[in-house]
């Protein structure tokens with residue numbers, strides 16, 4: 058059976074048919090090379106892990122730890138743990154230390170929030186991840202906002218730790234080669250073709266277990282088959298407003314921001330977020346915006362990243378109170394220019410107050426005494442419902458993920474095994490799971506890799522002990 062799963066790795070049967078005959082000819086003419094020889098000439102069972110990212114390497118280590126006799130081979134088309142290396146601005150935000158409750162933790166995943174409420178994080182959650190790294194020589198620290206980083210503030214500590222542990226356990230790593238296709242054989246094993254995309258030759262491997270941990274990597278376009286197209290998540294908003302651009306660098310500790318898109322359903326309550334926001338040269342960023350981009354990822358994609366953002370800059374003050382605060386201020390500072398003084402209760406910086414005055418149309422030189430009641434009302438309105446046209450998406454350099462991938466309905470989250478094909482496992486971003494910023498995306502990779510590795514390790518140990526018993530009886 059050809060695996061025709063909802064995953065970019067799998068080759069649609071049609072595509073396979075057009076390519077197989079030529080490939081087979083080339084393959085038989087090509088000398089069997091080193092990788093094939095090394096992995097196929099061994100009696101012990103083999104686990105092939107596709108993708109040497111966080112999920113793949115963590116899963117490989119776990120499987121090999123539980124079942125030392127199992128041969129484990131991780132195939133990576135590029136560099137091992139390359140995203141870990143660049144993550145968190147080079148510091149690697151390993152996980153999040155504030156969510157100890159697994160149900161609350163799952164709420165940080167726009168895709169996966171319902172499904173991950175079960176056993177997933179209970180089996181291996183942030184506390185387990187933190188213990189694992191601490192026990193393996195990477196001391197961690199929890200920052201005020203819950204993000205967890207290595208004490209070294211250097212992602213290389215995490216990369217080195219994982220590669221070192223894989224090496225100690227005897228996990229075999231092969232880089233610079235892609236897994237091109239995989240298919241199941243009648244005996245239940247996997248037939249895997251490995252090679253360089255550019256070359257026309259490939260190597261052939263047989264494995265008992267297959268763990269797909271390919272992240273969000275694009276696969277060759279003519280081979281792509283997807284159940285849900287991956288779209289970007291975790292990005293900033295482009296806002297075309299020259300006056301706003303002048304405020305670049307200003308941050309707000311707490312705003313409420315609501316995203317309105319033509320395509321969004323009215324019941325999408327998560328398109329309202331509260332938290333810090335930052336003005337950048339091209340628009341708006343900060344946790345509130347990143348969370349909106351994650352929850353609205355699919356709708357923003359279909360709206361071509363155009364929509365309306367309504368920001369409440371004083372979420373703890375209602376509009377009537379805001380008006381009376383302004384009236385009080387007018388009485389108290391009637392002889393002062395509006396640009397020079399404003400109510401401190403709003404917690405705003407002077408540059409932003411002037412921006413509000415400009416948008417309202419009040420001259421900066423106006424005296425407070427001359428501000429009409431209408432102007433006071435419009436200023437309150439602007440502070441409570443300031444609208445911005447979102448015209449596109451910007452880049453958030455510290456973290457980026459995609460929404461989409463293998464549907465969770467096809468996976469058992471207790472084992473990470475496919476419900477469609479036995480001994481086939483998935484972990485990490487290849488699944489239709491993505492989290493908001495703050496270490497949640499790596500946590501998905503660690504948890505999934507650990508659960509898959511645990512199950513594969515147990516299966517392999519059980520099989521080898523059964524085989525030993527049978528041989529003993531003969």
Ligand SMILES: Cc1cc2nc3c(=O)[nH]c(=O)nc-3n(C[C@H](O)[C@H](O)[C@H](O)COP(=O)(O)OP(=O)(O)OC[C@H]3O[C@@H](n4cnc5c(N)ncnc54)[C@H](O)[C@@H]3O)c2cc1C
Nearest residue numbers: 108110111112134144145150236272456485486496498499
């Ligand atoms: C710039 C940046 C910063 C980030 N910072 C953070 C952060 O601080 N905290 C956080 O929680 N998350 C962060 N993320 C998100 C996080 O990196 C991912 O969620 C995580 O790496 C997913 O792990 P993974 O193992 O599933 O996939 P990946 O890390 O993407 O690994 C998949 C690997 O599979 C390989 N591969 C793909 N196809 C094949 C094939 N056919 N054959 C062989 N190999 C293949 C790829 O080359 C890749 O190395 C960041 C992401 C980016 C881009």
